Amino acid sequence: MFKVDRTNESDAVSQAIEQKMKELTELIALKEYGCEGPPKDLTWRQIETVGHGTGQTIAQRIAAAIQQEHREHFEAPQPCPQCGQECCQSDEVERELETLDGKVRVNEPQFHCNACRRSFFPSANRVGD
Numbered sequence: 814m815f816k817v818d819r820t821n822e823s824d825a826v827s828q829a830i831e832q833k834m835k836e837l838t839e840l841i842a843l844k845e846y847g848c849e850g851p852p853k854d855l856t857w858r859q860i861e862t863v864g865h866g867t868g869q870t871i872a873q874r875i876a877a878a879i880q881q882e883h884r885e886h887f888e889a890p891q892p893c894p895q896c897g898q899e900c901c902q903s904d905e906v907e908r909e910l911e912t913l914d915g916k917v918r919v920n921e922p923q924f925h926c927n928a929c930r931r932s933f934f935p936s937a938n939r940v941g942d
């Protein structure tokens with residue numbers, strides 16, 4: 814029987830992330846300063862601003878990607894928050910969510926309860942938790 818070693822898997826993932834971060838850092842520096850590298854008169858504030866902006870962009874992308882994976886939990890019928898009746902997804906709505914690092918656009922599954930005549934977003938109920 815095959816057994817997954819989570820420690821080795823986690824180490825491998827951490828190493829892969831570290832490698833990708835290194836590559837990303839090199840690409841961001843190349844984009845910002847070209848092949849010549851950063852200019853001599855560059856200030857720490859300017860360096861910090863590039864890093865911070867990149868971090869915000871990464872945080873937004875990660876939040877959106879995880880939200881898209883998380884919404885898969887809501888593909889099955891969901892109970893109406895008002896009457897508890899199981900309801901099917903009626904639509905998918907694009908929404909803009911505010912994150913700690915700016916706005917991200919996500920798609921939320923929308924459900925509709927025919928008994929209560931109302932729509933609800935079960936995956937969005939957890940926003941802010």
Ligand SMILES: [Zn+2]
Nearest residue numbers: 893896926929
């Ligand atoms: Zn209902």
